[in-house]
Amino acid sequence: MSNSDQAATLGANARPPIPALAYLLTGCIAVIGSNSLVLGPIAPAVAVSFATSVPVVMMAAAAFGLGTSASALFLARYIDRVGARRILQAALLLALALVASAAAPTVTALVAAQLLAGVAAGVAMPAIYASSAAIAPPGRESGTIGVVLTGWTLSMVAGVSLSAVLADLVHWRAVFAAVALLAALALGSLTASSLPDVRKAGPAPAPLEALGIPGIVPLLIACGAFMTAFYGVYGYLGDHLHSGLGQPVSANGLAALAYGAGFGTAALFDGIIDRLGARRVMPFAYLLVAIVYVAIAATSNSYGMTLAMVAAWGLANHFGLNVLVMRLSALDPSRRGTIMGLNSAVTYLAVFVGTTGFGPLYSDFGFAASAMVAALLMLVAASAAAWRTRQPHRT
Structure with missing residues (x-):
């Protein structure tokens, strides 16, 4: 075989690299994720500053979730x-809402600023997911989306672990100011980038029109069950570690690091999804998450084992989120923005349902019971993911 033939063979067998633009989208996810996660750790400091209670301060988090869900449902269709x-450039004016959050003179002003931040995030995340699917080379879809999803790891580590430290050393307002600066840097980088901007001619579809796309409803049911389980357990993990296991508040940061480490490590194995296919992997990924929830329940009385299970939780959830984004984005490439908008709307509705629904469950029956209910929800997600498996599918 000649050298040219060998080079051609190697070239044909070589896997295309992950596009550099994927790392820019990773940074965008990290910025948005940081804002969605930082308020919890600094809420006590914010409450002291405004002479109010933590539940009142957390109304700002609820406003962010409400704004995100409504925006994703009604505005993402324009992507x-x-x-x-x-759309992503406009949404990264999120920086202005973050500046308003940092300068908020009252709790009401903070709630209003976070509502605006939610409106921006509600169109930004579907735009990021749609873009990551669009730039992925053939055969590297899972790897590209996996790289973008590691932005959640960055936001988990930086947002949760460092926000409380920054609030202690400087002020809670410095946390929002820092995230605002990161949002401005992301906007500048995006403006200077060569990220493609494919547009579809014709009117924007109605918000719920995409529900008629074959296969989308089971995937959205899987998304709702998956995300409700996550937010229902994660929302009370910190209190369980502090009140249930007697750990200091700083233990919440270690739990966030453990989850982020597991979530990020899973990106090394995303090639498995490309080889086997997202449709085939998805039910098993959700069954894996269900097993992890059972393990969390079984080890909930041990701090060390709980941290280990939280790391496994992050790893399993990475696969669950990756295959969900892959399958949704492949349903109809011409309507990716609308589809991913519905995904974000369901996700942030799950924030509300998970947090409010698991509250009484956690208070009355404890953390282990919450994890077991989450495991049952993952069985629902796995069943929905396996729905109509005999029909041909793009992924």
């Missing part, structure tokens, strides 16, 4: 018409 890049 396909206007273009994901342009």
Whole structure:
């Protein structure tokens, strides 16, 4: 075989690299994720500053979730018409809402600022997911999306672990100011990038029109069960570690690091999804998450074992989120923005349902019971993911 033939063979067998633009989208996810996670750790400091209670301060988090869900439902449909890049550039004016959060003179002002931040995030995340699917080379879809999803790891580590430290050393307002600066840097980088901006001619589809796309409803049911289980357990993990196991508040930061480490490590194995196919992997990924919840329940009386299970939880959830984004984005590439908007709307509705629904469950029956209910929800997600498996599918 000649050298040219060998080079051609190697070239044909070589896997295409992950596009550099994927790392820019990773940073965008990290910025948005940081804002969605930082308020919890600094809420006590914010409450002292405004002479109010933590539950009142957390109304700002609820406002962020409400704004995100409504925006994703009603505005994300314009991504396909206007273009994901342009929408994302506009959404990264999130920096202004973060500046308003840092300068808020009252709790009411903070709630209003976070509502605006939610409106921006509600269109930004579907635009990021749509873009990551669009730039992925053939055969590297899972790896590309996996790299973008590691932005959640960055936000978990930096947002949760460092926000409380920054609030202690400087002020809670410095936390929002820092995230605002990161959002401004992301906007500048996006503007200077070559991220493609494919647009679809014609009117934007109605918000719920995408529900008619074959296969989307079972995937959204899987998304709702998956995310409700996550937020229902994660929302009370910190209190369980502190009140249930007698650990200091700083233990919450270690739990966030453990989850982030597991979530990020899973990106090394995303090639498995490309080889086997997201449709085939998805039910098993959700069964794996269910097993992890059972393990969390079984080890909930041990701090060390709980941390280990939280790391396994992060790893399993990475696969669950990756296959969900892959399958949704492959349903109809011409309507990716609308589809991913529905995904974000369901996700942030799950924030509300998980947090409020698991509250009485946790208070009355404890953390282990909450984890077991989450495991049952994952069985629902796995069943929905396996729905209509005999029909041909793109992934």
